Amino acid sequence: MQLDSKIPPGPLAEKWSYAKSHYKLVNPANKRKYDIIVVGAGLAGASAAATLGELGYNVKCFVYHDSPRRAHSIAAQGGINAAKNYRNDGDSVYRLFYDTIKGGDYRAREGNVHRLAELSVNIIDQAVAQGVPFAREYGGALENRSFGGVQVSRTFFARGQTGQQLLLGAFQALERQIALGTVKQYNRHEMLDLVVVDGHAKGIIVRNLVTGKIEAHAADAVVLGTGGYVNVFYLSTNAKASNATAIWRAHKRGAAFANPCYTQIHPTCIPQSGDYQSKLTLMSESLRNDGRIWVPKQQGDTRKPSAISEGERDYYLERKYPSFGNLAPRDIASRAAKEVCDEGRGIGSSGRGVFLDFADAIKRLGRKTIEERYGNLFEMYHDITAEDPYEQPMRIYPAPHYSMGGLWVDYNLMSNVPGLYVIGEANFSDHGANRLGASALMQGLADGYFVLPVTIGDYLAGQFGKKVSVDRPEFAEALSGTQDRVKRLLDAKGTRSVDSFHKELGSIMWDKCGMARSADGLKSALLQIRALRDQYWKDVRVTGNGEEPNQALEKAGRVADFFELAELMCIDALQREESAGGHFRVEYQTPDGEAQRNDDEFLYVSAWEYKGEGNEPVLHKEPLVYEEVKLATRSYK
Amino acid sequence: MNLTLHVWRQNSRESEGRLVEYKAEDISPDASFLEMLDVVNERLIAKGEEPIHFEHDCREGICGSCGMMINGIAHGPLGGTATCQLHMRHFNDGDTVFIEPWRARAFPVIKDLIVDRSALDKIIQAGGFISVNTGSAVEANTLPIPKPVQEMAMDAAECIQCGACVAQCPNGAAQLFTAAKVSHLGLLPQGQPERYERVVHMVETMESFFGSCTLFRECEGVCPKEISTKFIERMNKDYLASKFKPTKEPVTT
Numbered sequence: 001m002q003l004d005s006k007i008p009p010g011p012l013a014e015k016w017s018y019a020k021s022h023y024k025l026v027n028p029a030n031k032r033k034y035d036i037i038v039v040g041a042g043l044a045g046a047s048a049a050a051t052l053g054e055l056g057y058n059v060k061c062f063v064y065h066d067s068p069r070r071a072h073s074i075a076a077q078g079g080i081n082a083a084k085n086y087r088n089d090g091d092s093v094y095r096l097f098y099d100t101i102k103g104g105d106y107r108a109r110e111g112n113v114h115r116l117a118e119l120s121v122n123i124i125d126q127a128v129a130q131g132v133p134f135a136r137e138y139g140g141a142l143e144n145r146s147f148g149g150v151q152v153s154r155t156f157f158a159r160g161q162t163g164q165q166l167l168l169g170a171f172q173a174l175e176r177q178i179a180l181g182t183v184k185q186y187n188r189h190e191m192l193d194l195v196v197v198d199g200h201a202k203g204i205i206v207r208n209l210v211t212g213k214i215e216a217h218a219a220d221a222v223v224l225g226t227g228g229y230v231n232v233f234y235l236s237t238n239a240k241a242s243n244a245t246a247i248w249r250a251h252k253r254g255a256a257f258a259n260p261c262y263t264q265i266h267p268t269c270i271p272q273s274g275d276y277q278s279k280l281t282l283m284s285e286s287l288r289n290d291g292r293i294w295v296p297k298q299q300g301d302t303r304k305p306s307a308i309s310e311g312e313r314d315y316y317l318e319r320k321y322p323s324f325g326n327l328a329p330r331d332i333a334s335r336a337a338k339e340v341c342d343e344g345r346g347i348g349s350s351g352r353g354v355f356l357d358f359a360d361a362i363k364r365l366g367r368k369t370i371e372e373r374y375g376n377l378f379e380m381y382h383d384i385t386a387e388d389p390y391e392q393p394m395r396i397y398p399a400p401h402y403s404m405g406g407l408w409v410d411y412n413l414m415s416n417v418p419g420l421y422v423i424g425e426a427n428f429s430d431h432g433a434n435r436l437g438a439s440a441l442m443q444g445l446a447d448g449y450f451v452l453p454v455t456i457g458d459y460l461a462g463q464f465g466k467k468v469s470v471d472r473p474e475f476a477e478a479l480s481g482t483q484d485r486v487k488r489l490l491d492a493k494g495t496r497s498v499d500s501f502h503k504e505l506g507s508i509m510w511d512k513c514g515m516a517r518s519a520d521g522l523k524s525a526l527l528q529i530r531a532l533r534d535q536y537w538k539d540v541r542v543t544g545n546g547e548e549p550n551q552a553l554e555k556a557g558r559v560a561d562f563f564e565l566a567e568l569m570c571i572d573a574l575q576r577e578e579s580a581g582g583h584f585r586v587e588y589q590t591p592d593g594e595a596q597r598n599d600d601e602f603l604y605v606s607a608w609e610y611k612g613e614g615n616e617p618v619l620h621k622e623p624l625v626y627e628e629v630k631l632a633t634r635s636y637k
Numbered sequence: 638m639n640l641t642l643h644v645w646r647q648n649s650r651e652s653e654g655r656l657v658e659y660k661a662e663d664i665s666p667d668a669s670f671l672e673m674l675d676v677v678n679e680r681l682i683a684k685g686e687e688p689i690h691f692e693h694d695c696r697e698g699i700c701g702s703c704g705m706m707i708n709g710i711a712h713g714p715l716g717g718t719a720t721c722q723l724h725m726r727h728f729n730d731g732d733t734v735f736i737e738p739w740r741a742r743a744f745p746v747i748k749d750l751i752v753d754r755s756a757l758d759k760i761i762q763a764g765g766f767i768s769v770n771t772g773s774a775v776e777a778n779t780l781p782i783p784k785p786v787q788e789m790a791m792d793a794a795e796c797i798q799c800g801a802c803v804a805q806c807p808n809g810a811a812q813l814f815t816a817a818k819v820s821h822l823g824l825l826p827q828g829q830p831e832r833y834e835r836v837v838h839m840v841e842t843m844e845s846f847f848g849s850c851t852l853f854r855e856c857e858g859v860c861p862k863e864i865s866t867k868f869i870e871r872m873n874k875d876y877l878a879s880k881f882k883p884t885k886e887p888v889t890t
Binding site: 047050051054065066067069070071072074075084086122124125126127128129130131133134135136137138139140141142158159161164165168171172173175176178179187210239240241273274276277278279281282380383384386449450453497499500541543544548549551552 | 648649664665667668669671672673675676679681682683685686687688690692693694695696697698699700701702718722724726747748751753754755757758761762763765766767768769770771772773774775776777778780781782783784787790791794795797798821822825827828
């Protein structure tokens with residue numbers, strides 16, 4: 001397997017201009033002769049499908065939801081970063097680039113990240129033109145707020161619903177193309193395999209979730225914008241249906257999987273309350289602008305928060321990281337929460353929680369201002385917990401939220417399988433080992449609006465006249481493989497539900513491949529996962545049949561893939577004998593408990609090649625070359 | 638807590654449906670309504686029966702996937718919440734709960750509580766957008782927007798396209814949904830060039846799928862985002878005004 005990152009030559013700030021000036025182009029009259037499949041319609045997929053349609057390509061867009069607007073991007077709350085420097089606080093494209101590289105603990109590519117920072121400003125322009133109602137100052141100009149890991153205010157927001165409003169912008173652009181006939185939309189269709197013909201990605205296999213029919217679709221290129229995989233933990237902030245099947249199937253067809261162990265545990269989520277819990281709810285990072293995080297100084301202090309005096313409280317983030325305080329990056333804030341809970345100072349009935357307290361902010365700014373800023377989040381918290389955060393501090397705890405890892409892509413967002421492009425959270429490219437807040441929306445939209453529509457032409461220009469049809473034997477093979485797999489799940493007729501297996505897998509992953517990982521833990525997790533997977537295929541019970549809507553069957557296929565992905569995550573976490581960002585190996589920490597990187601041995605992207613069932617995957621290393629930024633120990637003190 | 642459920646079961650669009658009684662026992666009051674159904678479903682699977690199918694995804698009240706008639710009220714008794722954010726503490730031990738799919742001719746049942754809401758997307762396709770291709774935007778702060786205008790546009794833009802407004806309406810009308818999008822875009826300066834043709838095309842498409850509005854205002858009462866019917870007045874005004882403006886023919890799919 002050859003991994004060529006294809007970073008353009010020249011100075012960092014000119015790489016993207018250079019690349020754009022040198023890509024091969026498809027003549028406007030020829031664009032309609034190319035078919036492009038886009039899977040997923042979140043921020044990345046919808047913006048890509050709409051933009052490709054605008055350019056004149058023939059697009060087919062597949063989603064498993066009833067409408068493209070349901071994608072989980074819609075749940076992003078806090079905001080989107082852009083280096084506009086509207087606040088005149090010293091922001092710049094370079095600073096956004098630098099913050100993202102540092103925030104990612106020096107495990108991302110310089111070239112990609114700089115391009116992302118450059119494009120951030122265009123995204124805001126585009127979104128405003130589409131009618132995204134970002135928050136404004138009284139003078140009518142756009143408003144900004146701060147997010148974790150940075151010391152400028154560069155985050156644009158639409159109340160606590162920034163993801164929703166940005167997704168609606170992309171969704172509306174997509175619906176416009178559907179009306180114009182450039183995009184054909186396939187709702188309630190789930191991708192179950194990738195079809196590779198002569199080494200190139202040329203189509204997909206999908207299941208119609210209403211009729212159960214399994215169908216093949218051919219195209220000149222395939223784009224996956226299918227999101228992240230932290231539902232492998234069962235309980236996460238992801239939507240219930242978010243899954244890894246599309247990228248995992250592509251991986252099994254030859255696409256390298258990069259840095260699977262880099263997962264983000266978000267520090268501010270509502271803690272679990274019982275066994276029935278189906279998901280965890282995020283409380284936006286923006287709350288850390290005004291909320292103060294604390295636990296009692298005393299172990300086992302179960303008094304009401306109001307009864308604990310100032311002197312008896314430990315504002316541990318402010319104490320440990322005075323220059324960033326409550327706005328320390330996510331990986332650091334999460335680990336710090338785990339640490340105080342491990343010390344027995346956690347709050348709530350489970351002892352796994354910390355306070356996020358707004359009393360000072362309400363005193364300083366008044367309740368009205370706090371309501372304006374976070375009203376809908378406070379309401380959501382109240383709906384779920386029946387506690388009033390205006391009166392008593394929120395209880396929060398870290399939860400799986402985002403996957404920095406994903407399919408390996410080059411600078412052009414193409415995987416190592418020619419013709420297969422991967423965008424948004426589904427790829428691995430821009431966040432290194434830890435993503436900063438308000439950067440996921442930025443990356444999804446940069447990929448979809450501005451990068452992929454340009455880079456894909458460079459590939460397609462060389463594919464003229466090489467169209468394949470679904471009559472090729474590769475399609476028949478993939479089709480029957482998918483049918484067999486569906487049948488196998490239905491025929492297992494075991495005793496346990498899919499969810500019961502998924503919960504068990506999630507708990508193994510959370511305990512052993514979550515916020516803290518060790519060699520022993522990971523080795524035992526691998527044994528447990530393999531045993532559970534074997535049991536799954538024998539003992540899973542999938543009710544219903546394959547010819548009508550069947551949610552149990554949909555889940556069963558996704559969980560089967562999570563088992564295999566979980567194994568790769570543990571293998572990757574075991575192999576990476578260092579701590580970096582969200583990957584914390586307890587064996588590798590500084591004397592004060594911070595992540596200890598090992599740049600001499602691990603300054604590379606781990607790209608794993610699938611070698612068939614029962615065989616160990618093979619590791620390929622893409623060295624990370626830092627020309628602009630000096631590698632340093634990340635400090636937020 | 639223990640409840641008695643009467644749930645609409647229907648295998649497919651063509652087949653006949655019926656209400657089936659289930660006991661939901663030993664449910665935590667802190668569980669959400671959908672988590673209560675999860676528990677019931679796990680028990681059904683254990684008995685070898687098919688689980689109750691219902692649409693859901695984010696479970697944070699924002700994706701708009703979920704929705705069911707709970708004792709005849711779209712999204713249940715609480716008001717201002719989607720079904721996923723309704724918690725069992727709002728019910729009493731021993732309650733009987735009727736659970737049905739959205740009731741509207743424009744939303745045929747796919748299975749159990751899942752309905753086909755694709756007619757709503759058709760309304761968006763008719764003009765629920767601002768026609769601006771990627772790359773042609775001007776610098777974002779070129780166009781100042783008064784804060785109250787932006788706030789009002791945002792109030793309308795919060796719609797999650799769940800379809801509760803249609804389900805609750807005695808006429809099965811989609812006025813509140815359509816008005817929310819017409820107002821979101823029509824309030825903003827960016828939306829002005831297409832303002833009047835947008836409202837014409839969206840309203841006419843809406844009329845082809847949905848019933849007519851006779852101002853019952855049931856929609857407003859069940860909207861999880863509490864979108865106001867004042868936007869319907871606004872839409873009607875724009876629709877009337879459009880008769881005096883030049884517009885182009887609608888794009889057809």
